[in-house]
Amino acid sequence: MHTATNRTSEARQSEEIRRIFNLQQQHQHIVARSTAGERIAKLKRLHAAMMRYRDEINKAVWEDLRKSPTESSISELGVVNGEIRHTIRHLRGWMRPKRVGTPLALFGTASRIHYEPKGVCLVLSPWNFPFNLSLSPVVSAVAAGNCVILKPSEHAPHSAALMRKIIGECFPPEEVAMFEGDAEVAQELLKLPFNHVFFTGSPEVGKIVMREAAQHLASVTLELGGKNPTIVDETADLDEAAAKIAWLKGMNGGQSCIAVDYVLVQEQVHDRLVGKIAQHLGKFYGADSEARMASPDLCRMIHERHFQRVQALLHDAQERGAQVAFGGFSDADTRYIEPTVLTRVPEEARIWGEETFGPVMLVRPYRDLKEALDFINARPRPLAMYIWSAHRDRIARVLAETRNGDVTVNDCGAHFYNPELPFGGINYSGIGKTHGKFGFLEFCNARGVLRQNRIYALTTPFLPPYRKHGGLVKTLLEGVVKWF
Template identity: 45%
Template sequence: MRDTINRLFVNQQKKSQELRIAPIADRKAELKKLKKWILTHKDRIRKAVYTDLRKPESDIDITEIFTVTSEINHALRKLNVWTEPKRVSSGFTYIGTSAKIMYEPKGRCLIIAPWNFPFQLMVSPLVSCLAAGNTAILKPSENTPATSTLIKEMISELYAPELVTVVEGAIEETQILLSLPFDHIFFTGSTAVGKIIMAAAAKNLTSVTLELGGKSPVIIDQTADTDDAARKIVWGRFTNNGQTCIAPDYIFIHTHQLDSFVASTKKYIAQLFDPESQGMRHADGYSRIVNEKQANRLVDILNDAVTKGAKVIAGGDHDVTQRYIEPTLLTHIDETSRIWQEEIFGPIMPIQTYDDLATVIQHINTQEKPLSLYLFSKSSVTQKLIEQQTSAGSMVINDVVIQYAHPNLPFGGVNHSGIGKSHGHFGFLEFSNQKSILKQRIGLTNASLFYPPVGGFKKILLKWMINHF
């Protein structure tokens, strides 16, 4: 396997150099091919993702297909503008020069995808990678084998391996890939694995984009519309069985709002995921946990919370052999419990009440910075307070999750929740080297004013410049 991977890596070297001078039209052609394949083979995508996650067709269309095709469409519309060298002002100190920023491809890239959105989180970064003019080796998740096989088939049908290729496998194959001196690595997954990726990249001084996770909090204050909040949170939390990096992870709700919020939450769980009242176990619109290992982990943290005093106020039913866990709400959480300490990544939602917003802010600021933070409030004062006094990769007011697909916003975390940004122009920049180009005239140069020896007039001029420029 090592020889095969090394050969793929070497073969992409020549291609990556050719792409530096290839016309932008070639990049667009590759993106159009990808879009056409996706639109032609939607049924294959649906079948693969359903096999791995039992995800409903409508969810697949929205979260796996639409998000990719919209990313392609946006890149096709904007690519000429993104790739145009950007002229910048030289200012007084550089009179006589011209300066610009050129966006050149980084080169050979490695993209490692997770299992929770196995098609979209593999292909969306590839869109940015190709738009920026790079080659790519793709590593799909071994935990979603049907989708991994589909991606391998798709790439082999679309691209020569020296442009894009797929390496399937698990830890051994990933370790081999990480030992190679890629020009950029794009990883989506857990913080724990992100640290491993970053450590491996450091050995070759490879740049990285790390889309990680963490515990994304929700605050529901005393002014919030609890019915509106419940509907949005139920959708954002329990779609894909809670296996979403930006899903609401835990809730702080004002004490006076708890009862109405819980009542609405129960109502919308049934409406959104079991509209025909089949029972959640049999509902067609409710996904499954990816494998028994993850299901067991979730049951363990649920049991740990209950043992330490948590009350199950909705749900709680589960069957690990079927990878099934019912949407579950918990209150009276002991802060030493695992569910309050670990990223949940499943359909369990812990709820804590509060009376003083300052305690909520203090809690958030003593934890690792989250990927997302959600606030439900009608108060502009509270909105501004949370914006200014907390830090997160993104913040959404009066909704959840929808920031991910916004075409003009950067997506990514901060510190433990991620490094770098993606999507649209920000994804293009992540896979590009922003090369500074300065053109000086021949002969006279302003810099000669400070060639040694520096004395007299030069010292006076230097002092003046220090004070004014």
């Protein structure tokens, strides 16, 4: 009976998904013609709702992740509202057709780029920053004039329930709708011919999303992750570097796609940096393991499976000879893992082969910069990289000889908060860019439009049969080849 009930419920949800999708397809042509003012009004409604429910947002994120209200205000509410405000300020300019140059051979024509919505878009969002990574792409999609279906992670149910309420108050379902559920709901959605799919999550699931989107030749944005390196040389401000590394690794319990995963430090300052990282972790979260476990500023692992995964990586590294320079304590009942610093981690340890996505950091010394760069380049291209140095030439060399999504120099994570910068990975760490104008463009089709005047058209002399023009065609072709 229970199984039959479940099947009935799933069938009803499947029908509702298709009904809403069809409704959005029919309505999309109206939304596509919306003015900048109409789109801005929608974004203002969302901004007002986020402010109205800010206490409930902090509470929901606490219940899902045990994230402190201060951290939630910065990384959830602050990011989304900042994205909305930036978009409102610049949307009219982004929407305006852009005039571009025309080659001499096309004299008499005018060329422009029109930024048009892609259509009906699907946003599949993760659990680690439930409001931020769900609503920021929705902001970009709405600004670009699209209809959107959002499917947030089932692992942050309190956040998802509140998000559904907010979206329901701000948008009619024919413009923005949301469906909750597990991977089966995502699979059901991916069967539909969306015009664009925006996914945030792991590379493994990203490959599945891309494969399913390819069935309909839908464009994709994949915001993935990677094993993010940090380089610290002997000229760096070690105390500042240690503080920022410790802060970014502690944020969200290390469950962040831009977290520091490992640190490559010049060997003569290795011990000093490790000591300072430990010092700052103790200052931030508590002087001993008991105090740190009681800290209201440390998140828990999202669920039991993820807790066991991070624990397995940590134990494997220790069994292979890694040394715990700080932390190491965990509590299975509360899914708590203490901020942990590992040194002397053998390269064959599993933790070198995958993104940790937890509060475990590796520190490895290097002799010269070439060794550090070779180590980074031997691995898949990461989402973020951090460089700590007072040496301009070294910074320039690292930027020139590595490839990754984005970089912050002499700070950690700051690039994420600048809406003027593109955010996104490359290859293994993602496809496409988001934030600000780059997010708007990700949900647009850049449509080239050339207007020919009535006096002269370049193509007229080339109409067949070509032999009737004699040598004229040859002469014109030589000019075209020369001046195009």
